[in-house]
Amino acid sequence: MKNKLLIQLTLACFFLVTPLVSHGAQRPDPTEQMKPFVHKVMEILKNADFKEDPKCIICKRLIDVSRERFDFNEMSKRVLGRAWRKLNKEERADFVDLFTRLLQYAYIGKLEQYTGQKVIFKGERIRGKRAEVKTELNDGQQSVAVSYIMLLEGDQWMIYDVIIEGVSLVRNYREQFKEILRKEKYSGLVRQIEKKVKQLEEERRQRFSQKN
Amino acid sequence: MILSKVLTRFLVVLSFFILLLSPLSLYAAGQDETTDFLSDDFYEDTADVAPETGDPLEPFNRAVFQLNDHAYTYIFNPVAKGYSAVVPFDIRHIIDNFFTNLEEPVVFINCLLQGRFSDAGSTIVRFLANSTIGVGGLVDFANREIGLEPVEATLGETLGVWGIGDGFYLVVPFFGPSTLRDFTGTVIDSLAMTPYYTCIDKWSVKTGIYAEKTTNDLSMHIGEYEDLKKLSFDPYIALRNSYFQYRKKIREHRVFPENE
Numbered sequence: 001m002k003n004k005l006l007i008q009l010t011l012a013c014f015f016l017v018t019p020l021v022s023h024g025a026q027r028p029d030p031t032e033q034m035k036p037f038v039h040k041v042m043e044i045l046k047n048a049d050f051k052e053d054p055k056c057i058i059c060k061r062l063i064d065v066s067r068e069r070f071d072f073n074e075m076s077k078r079v080l081g082r083a084w085r086k087l088n089k090e091e092r093a094d095f096v097d098l099f100t101r102l103l104q105y106a107y108i109g110k111l112e113q114y115t116g117q118k119v120i121f122k123g124e125r126i127r128g129k130r131a132e133v134k135t136e137l138n139d140g141q142q143s144v145a146v147s148y149i150m151l152l153e154g155d156q157w158m159i160y161d162v163i164i165e166g167v168s169l170v171r172n173y174r175e176q177f178k179e180i181l182r183k184e185k186y187s188g189l190v191r192q193i194e195k196k197v198k199q200l201e202e203e204r205r206q207r208f209s210q211k212n
Numbered sequence: 213m214i215l216s217k218v219l220t221r222f223l224v225v226l227s228f229f230i231l232l233l234s235p236l237s238l239y240a241a242g243q244d245e246t247t248d249f250l251s252d253d254f255y256e257d258t259a260d261v262a263p264e265t266g267d268p269l270e271p272f273n274r275a276v277f278q279l280n281d282h283a284y285t286y287i288f289n290p291v292a293k294g295y296s297a298v299v300p301f302d303i304r305h306i307i308d309n310f311f312t313n314l315e316e317p318v319v320f321i322n323c324l325l326q327g328r329f330s331d332a333g334s335t336i337v338r339f340l341a342n343s344t345i346g347v348g349g350l351v352d353f354a355n356r357e358i359g360l361e362p363v364e365a366t367l368g369e370t371l372g373v374w375g376i377g378d379g380f381y382l383v384v385p386f387f388g389p390s391t392l393r394d395f396t397g398t399v400i401d402s403l404a405m406t407p408y409y410t411c412i413d414k415w416s417v418k419t420g421i422y423a424e425k426t427t428n429d430l431s432m433h434i435g436e437y438e439d440l441k442k443l444s445f446d447p448y449i450a451l452r453n454s455y456f457q458y459r460k461k462i463r464e465h466r467v468f469p470e471n472e
C-alpha cells in the first residue's frame with residue numbers, strides 16, 4: 001500500500017516536471033494535469049479533522065485549492081444558460097461568488113465523509129478545446145463513476161462540470177434554475193440560492209452544537 | 213395451465229400498452245439528456261427551448277412523488293437502514309448477485325431483441341458460469357474471474373431501439389421515476405420472470421421476495437436520496453433530470469473512447 005502511494009507520488013512529481021522539460025511543445029494532457037490536483041486534495045482530506053472544524057475552515061481551503069483546476073466562472077455561466085447574458089459585470093461576479101458558496105457547502109461539505117477512497121483514472125477523450133477525464137472513486141466495496149468535463153484555457157485544462165454516475169451537476173442545476181428563472185426571474189433565483197446556503201450553514205452549525 | 217395464465221396476463225398488459233402508447237409516441241424525445249457533454253453549448257438559444265421528454269402529467273406525478281417521498285422517509289429508508297445495520301455488506305452483496313443472476317435470461321432476450329449479440333453472448337456465459345461455478349448466482353464468478361461485467365438491457369430500452377417513443381414521464385407509486393414506455397417494459401420484464409415464482413403459490417411469499425430485493429437494493433444506496441433532496445431547489449425536477457441523465461448513461465453500451 002505504502003509502496004503504491006510512493007509510486008503514485010513519484011509519478012505525480014514526474015508529471016509536474018515533464019512540462020518544464022518538454023517546454024510546452026506538446027499539447028497539454030488533461031489527465032496529467034488532473035493527477036497532481038487530485039493528490040493535493042487527497043492530502044488535505046487525509047490530514048483533515050472535520051470533527052474539530054465547525055466553521056468549515058477546511059472547506060474554504062479546499063475551495064481555494066479547487067480554483068487551480070475548477071473554473072467556477074464557466075460553471076456559473078452554464079448553470080444560468082441564457083440568463084447569464086443579461087447580467088452586467090458586477091452581477092456576474094456576484095453570482096459566481098454565490099454559486100461557489102453553494103458548492104462549498106453542498107459538495108465540499110460532503111467530502112467530510114471521505115474515508116480513504118481511491119481515485120482511479122479510467123481514460124480521457126478530447127474534442128477541440130474540451131475534454132472528459134473519466135475516473136472511478138473506489139472504497140474497496142463499491143465504486144462510483146465520476147467524470148470531469150474540462151475546457152482548455154491557455155495551457156491549462158479547467159473543470160467546469162462534474163458527472164457523477166452519468167448525472168451532470170451543471171445540467172441538473174440548470175434544469176432546476178430554468179423553472180425558477182421562468183417563475184421568479186433572476187432576483188428570485190438569487191434569493192433562493194442565498195436561502196439555501198444559509199440553511200446548509202445553519203444545519204452544519206446545529207450538528208456541531210449537538211455534539212458539544 | 214400456468215403457461216396459459218402467464219400468456220393471458222402478458223396479452224392484457226401488451227394490449228394496454230399498445231392502446232396507450234401509440235398516439236403518444238410522438239412526444240419529443242428529451243434533448244438535454246441526449247446532447248454529448250463535449251458538444252453542449254450553453255449559449256445556444258436552443259439549449260433553453262429544447263424540451264425534455266414531456267411531462268404532461270406533472271401535477272399527478274408531483275403528487276405521487278410526495279407519496280413516494282413519505283413512503284421512503286417513514287417506511288423504506290428506516291427498514292433499509294435497520295437491515296444494513298444487521299446484515300453485513302458481504303451478505304447483501306451476495307443477495308444482490310443472486311437477484312442479478314435470476315434476471316440474466318430476461319437481459320439475454322432483450323439483448324437479442326436489440327441486436328446486441330456480443331452482449332447477449334456474454335450474458336448467457338455469465339448466467340451459465342454464475343449458476344454453476346458461482347453457486348447458483350451467489351458469487352459473480354464471471355465478473356471476477358473472466359472479466360465479464362454485468363450487462364444492462366430492459367424491454368423499455370428494446371422498445372426504444374425499435375423506435376417507440378417514451379410517451380411521457382411517469383412517477384409510479386412505490387416504484388419511482390420512469391416513463392410510460394419504460395414502465396410498461398418493466399411490467400412485462402417482471403412478468404417474464406414469473407416462471408421462477410409460479411412454483412411459489414403464496415402471494416405473501418412473492419411479496420416477501422420483492423420486499424427483500426427492494427430493501428437489499430436500497431441498503432446499497434442509503435443516503436443518496438437525502439443528499440439529492442438536501443442539495444436541490446426543486447427535488448421533483450432534480451430527480452426527473454437525474455433519472456433521464458442516469459438512464460442515458462446506462463444505455464450507452466459503447467466502450468469509453470480513449471480519443472476521438
